[in-house]
Amino acid sequence: METLKKIAVGIIGVLILWGMGYVLIQASHEPAGSLSPRQPAPAERVEPVPPESGEQPAPPVSRREPSSPPEMVPPSTAPSDGTPQPPGDTIAWRRAPSPKAPAGNGDAPVLSGKMPTYGNPNPIFIRAANRILPAVVTVHSTRRVRHPSINFFSPFFWKKDKDQEDEGEEDEQDFFQPGTGSGIIISKDGYIMTNHHVIENAQDVRVTLYDKREYTARIIGSDPTTDVGLLKIDIGGDTIPVAYIGNSDSIQIGEWVIAVGNPLNFNSTVTTGIISALGRSIDIIDRRYRYRIENFIQTDAVINPGNSGGALVNLNGEVIGINTAIATRNGFYQGYGFAIPINLARKVVSDLIKYGRVRRALLGVSIENVSDRVARAVGLPRPTGALVQGVSPGFPAEEVGLRQGDIILSVNGEEVVSVSDLQTKIARHQPGDVVTLVIWRDRRK
Template sequence: MSTSIASRLKLVGAVAIAFACGLVFASGFDLTPFGYAQQARGLVRPASDVKAYTPPANVESLNASFVGIAEQVTPAVVSIEAERSEPRRVQRSPQRRQAPPGLEDFFQQFDPRQQEPMQSSGSGFIVSADGYILTNNHVVANFDRLRVRLTDNREFKARLIGRDSTTDVAVIKIDGASGLPVAALGSDDQTRVGEWVLAIGNPLGLEHTVTAGIISAKGRGTSDIDVLRNQYAISDFIQTDAAINPGNSGGPLVNIRGEVVGINSAIATRTGYYQGYGFAIPISLARDVMNDLIKHGRIRRAVIGVSISEVTAAVAAAAKLPEVSGVLVGGYTSDDSPARKAGLQEGDIILKADGKPAARVGALQRIIRSHEPGEVVELEVFRYGQRKTFKVKLAEAPSEPTQLASADRGDDDSAPSRGGTNASKLGITVEPVSAEFARQARVPEERRGLRVVDVDPQGTARQQFVPNGIDIIVEVIYPAPRRAIRTTDDLQGVLSKVRDGEYVSLLVYNAQTQSTRVVSLKVGAE
């Protein structure tokens, strides 16, 4: 038995030695060269009878258009480097306390508690041969030194002409330059959803990058992209799926004719990088801001003096408006608001301005910004079943609106008690504003109504109120007549006369932002 095993082992050993010797012999004659699977020695001879695909003429034309646009516009796109000598902290803003889960990194750029960087970079584009450049406010704001680099690697010092935080537009200038390449400015009014666009800029340090996409939507508001803005902010962004990343800010969004239709400004992301959606400031707005900054050194923006928001299905139903369209008046921006003087009220829905439809916030803002302060506009308004017309003399908006500091509420009696009275028809729990809370939150006497201290997560109000006692119900606007709400009996008295399925409109004061809005709810709905 052992002799048989030994014989087999000798045979196996002999075969292995023979195989190894064969490999050595073959490699010596270069018959079996060692290498990676993807490597090949010598030249590969392609088959001569295989023809390349010939795309349709329209595809070739589109390809040529992209190439031509890139070659024409890219020389006018610049890289901007901004520096500051000393670190700076900005004032704390009450408008955002916590970022949604997964968005903490993205919102750090808006967190005033964070120390601002001493360096920043972005993009811009030249709009005049003598060196005027359009870019974003957030690229150059609060920096001491600006340097601009062109595609031919020439570098220039630049100075700030002016900037506007409400539109995120800034103008800088290269001094002593002439004959610079210029980007042609188009008209975003004529652009349509679905049109091709190119985004050009310097994302992630990759200079002069060109990406392509389409216009995905127009008239996007600040609430759509969740960017921190003040009460005078313009809500009229162009949405695109052309890739936009950090560093693209300030670069042009260009149509198929090589005309700039927007300034790339923001992205919707959970990572801080491109995830499919980018937003650009319409060039018509940017052009107006630029002209004001160059001519006056500041923005002269006409306003009607109200806080506004989009009309929802609930708002339209409560107002008995046949279609879900228009702009909801949520409150006044000041005691001397032009709209207030003209007779507009909270809860009114603006349908037209100057005879032109105002279907969305962005549409109304476009109409108003075409006027100068002091001019008069006619507003057509829908007020709970009635159409009314008002003539409003426009005021000038402050160039840098003041942000109100939040009160330090601590952990004392100002915190909601979680007791209160359950307004079950609305799915909320309310309690009167205490003297302590009113003092700490600086709540005006006329705003001391009922604090919303809890919200039913399954109720209709779950997306309308902040359940931490910051929202205060101060008036019932509808059903008529309007009446102030000071006690739980006041609210229950109104609700007792409203049947399930009907709507109620409330004027709500936010103690944190010190502003009002209108909330419309379906009573007794699940």
């Protein structure tokens, strides 16, 4: 038996040696160069975007070069395009130069920012990112949280008597909870716009700029009904970049946007997407605030915890919204982000600077959205506007004769499409302002 095993092992060894020799012989007959690594395909030439007037055309690029650092745009105290400031503003909101539409594109829709209608769109996104990045900051806050001290054994061994329960409040312990969010520099003297929930109950706030400079910030004020907050840093003789401010009334669904902030502690993160919807109400502001306003811009640009207070900008690098919330079931991005329209935030910020609080204009009506059933019942061509359900005594609505059943269709010539839209349009005014309403009553305007 042992002899048979030795013979079998010998035969197997011979077969292995014969196979290796055969492979070597075959390899020696292959043509030279057949085992050389595959040559990479030649790089395709990237055609530059036609330059705007006054700009020098960039040379053609055949390989990827390291990206240059973002431009530090010097601050300005007045709009660069000469646009007059709305009455009541306390900030010299910075405006970007109006983009020039390419020739032969007269049928294209008018958007709030640049539109990549020709060539390689990358330079347009890069230019917009470079314009906003230096003006978006990281906001570090610390808030004091009180929790009762925990005794893991007392519930199982004895019950507190009344005297012990009265003394229980003294057993509470203080904890300091750190938080991180984002903010937008809106003036050369150090005002920073952010979210109310980023700085709510904060005892210590620090701000880190894009170039790593750090400043201690003080809270000027905040408005929980709109979730807008305002900080101020003392910059001394330093120069800081200032964001360009756009017009959120001019944006359209489908328009490209860029979200900038500090999600999950990844500083100065840029993501892109489109405007998915306008006028969203997501029931995120505390219901105890009677005059809360939810009229969010919805976007699919990636937004995560830490983005709050950061910028949503158009392709001209202008801020059109403040990133605020996400719709999620796991606490992180699932495709739906929401931003406060910048036109509403501007009013809040101006009030906080001028009055130290928000002065809210009120009509004095209770309203609801117009359903298709209601529209058909009152002869309205389509369901739009805000249905008046009640009128409060002593308020302007009663004084001018509004009554239950009226449908408010427009404010100062601007169409009202929903309850949140009407609230936003009225909230942008000051108490005492005169507005013109168009209403639907008795089956006619």
